Amino acid sequence: MNSGLSLPARVSINDVVVRDGFQSEPNFIATESKIALIDRLSATGLSKIEITSFVSPKAVPNLRDATEVCRGVIRRPNVTFVALVPNLLGCERAMVCEINEINLVMSISESHNLANMRMSTMQSLKQFADIMALTRSTSTQINGTLATAFGCPFEGVQDQMRVLATVQAYLDLGMTSITLADTTGMANPQQVRRMADSFLARFPQVPLTMHFHNTRGMGLANVLAAATSGVRSFDASLGGLGGCPYAPGATGNICTEDTVHMLHACGVATGIDLDLLLGVARDLSSIVGHEVPGQLVRSGKSTDLHPCPASVIALQDAQVAI
Numbered sequence: 001m002n003s004g005l006s007l008p009a010r011v012s013i014n015d016v017v018v019r020d021g022f023q024s025e026p027n028f029i030a031t032e033s034k035i036a037l038i039d040r041l042s043a044t045g046l047s048k049i050e051i052t053s054f055v056s057p058k059a060v061p062n063l064r065d066a067t068e069v070c071r072g073v074i075r076r077p078n079v080t081f082v083a084l085v086p087n088l089l090g091c092e093r094a095m096v097c098e099i100n101e102i103n104l105v106m107s108i109s110e111s112h113n114l115a116n117m118r119m120s121t122m123q124s125l126k127q128f129a130d131i132m133a134l135t136r137s138t139s140t141q142i143n144g145t146l147a148t149a150f151g152c153p154f155e156g157v158q159d160q161m162r163v164l165a166t167v168q169a170y171l172d173l174g175m176t177s178i179t180l181a182d183t184t185g186m187a188n189p190q191q192v193r194r195m196a197d198s199f200l201a202r203f204p205q206v207p208l209t210m211h212f213h214n215t216r217g218m219g220l221a222n223v224l225a226a227a228t229s230g231v232r233s234f235d236a237s238l239g240g241l242g243g244c245p246y247a248p249g250a251t252g253n254i255c256t257e258d259t260v261h262m263l264h265a266c267g268v269a270t271g272i273d274l275d276l277l278l279g280v281a282r283d284l285s286s287i288v289g290h291e292v293p294g295q296l297v298r299s300g301k302s303t304d305l306h307p308c309p310a311s312v313i314a315l316q317d318a319q320v321a322i
Contacts, residue, residue, distance in 0.1 A: 007224070010269040012233045014048035014209065015041055015256050017284075018069070019084055021241030023053065023062050025288055031065040033287050035072040040280045041238065042079045045272035046256075050082040050103065050235075054090035070097035082143070086117070091131045094140075101141040104128050104175070107183070108163055109152035116147070125169060132174045144170035145179040145211070150195065151186030160195060164202055177207035179235065182222065185215020189225035196229035211235035212254045213243065214293075219254035220262050227268065234259065238277075239284040239292030255294040257281045265302055274301070 018038055022029050038051050051073065057064035066083065073081065082101040085091045094102055106124040107113035113121050128144070135142060146166055151157050167178055180195065192210070199208055210226045212219045212234070223234055240255035260272050282297050 007227050007266055007268050008230070008232055010232070010271070011227060011263060012047035013256060013260060013263075013270050013272060014050065014082070014233065014235045015046050015238055016050040016211075016235050016253065017041075017238035017241050017256070019050040019053050019063065020235075020253060021237045021239070022288075023060050024243060025062055025241075027289060028062050028064075029287060031068050031072070034065070034069050037238075037280070037284075037287065038069070038073045041277075042074065042076045044277045044280065045270065046079060046277075047233070047271070048080040048082055048101070050084065053084035053086065054093040055084070055086050067093065067097055070094075070099060080141075085131065087127055088130050088134065091134055095135070095138065099140065101143055102131070102135065103143045103145055103179070104131065105145040105147055105181075106166075107147040107152070108158050108166055109148040109155050111154040112148045112152045112183070115154075121166075125173070128170075128173055128175075136174065141177070142175045143177045143179060143209075144173075144175035145181055146170070147181045147183040149180040150182045150191055151184060153184050153186070157186070157191075160198060163195070164198060167199070167203065167206075171203070171206065177209065178203070179209040179211050181211035181235075182213055183211075185213035185219070187212065187222050188218055189221045192222045192225040193229050196226045196231050200230050207233065209233040209235055214240060214252065214254050215243075220259060223254065223259060223262070224266075227263075236260075238281055239288075239294045239297070241284075241288070241292055252293055255296070257296045258294055261296050261301060 018034050038049055041049055052066040052069050053063050054066050055063060080100045082103050083094045083099045084103045085094050106121055107116055110121055113124060117124055149163050208231055210231050212222045236256035236259045237253035238256045240252040242253040257277050260270050260274050263270055264274060278296060281294060285292050
């Protein structure tokens with residue numbers, strides 16, 4: 001295991017609020033609001049934005065406007081727009097919309113995959129093979145996400161060797177990058193370090209993203225643990241929205257603005273304008289109609305200073321007089 005504690009000079013942050021966050025909201029977020037939010041986010045310096053999922057409107061009604069969102073956003077050349085695709089039909093829809101990257105998701109846990117995808121892991125892999133065949137002659141990038149990579153609420157901790165073997169299966173299918181997701185917020189920093197070290201030793205040339213939830217308050221600690229091992233890309237959700245509907249008691253993803261603030265405070269560059277991002281985050285509660293879990297919108301940056309109380313100034317003046 002890598003025993004050093006040094007952090008990288010720079011990491012990339014990918015926001016997933018419009019897909020992962022909005023899909024579970026109690027009310028439908030207007031298409032125009034989604035597009036406006038994505039356009040504001042894409043101007044902040046984020047590397048990627050997962051903007052929707054081409055899933056059945058019956059399964060996820062909040063994302064029934066996937067096509068309209070993809071066609072309505074401003075395409076910035078320095079931002080990768082990602083869509084989650086659950087099946088071959090969804091892939092066809094995404095390709096018509098010229099999405100930059102398709103995200104394929106399967107749980108390493110059989111029980112969670114059955115709950116979330118309504119199929120076994122072998123059935124998911126077979127479906128992925130069909131999708132890869134459809135996209136092989138195109139420029140569309142394919143990212144493979146392995147959900148519940150750190151633990152399943154029904155089965156417990158997942159075997160690390162099985163996780164890595166499934167990553168190999170993804171790569172054999174032709175996927176170009178990998179995301180390991182703590183879908184249910186069960187990961188701890190030591191476990192994250194072990195997984196990151198093993199992945200990077202076995203697949204040193206494969207772009208790796210880690211996706212953490214803050215269900216048990218360890219999300220940002222897990223980011224630091226992964227970063228010290230060499231992980232350079234992280235998913236996060238504006239305001240900390242999101243969460244797996246098949247994880248009892250689950251809360252949202254790690255918060256984008258909180259994550260960026262922590263990394264900047266630790267001297268790690270992200271390429272993101274934190275003030276601009278924080279301005280977007282402050283408007284999020286009015287979009288969704290309720291408060292959001294993020295901390296930075298409440299407390300401000302750690303570098304924000306406040307006027308000294310008048311009583312303290314009086315005491316300071318008194319000390320000077322003495």
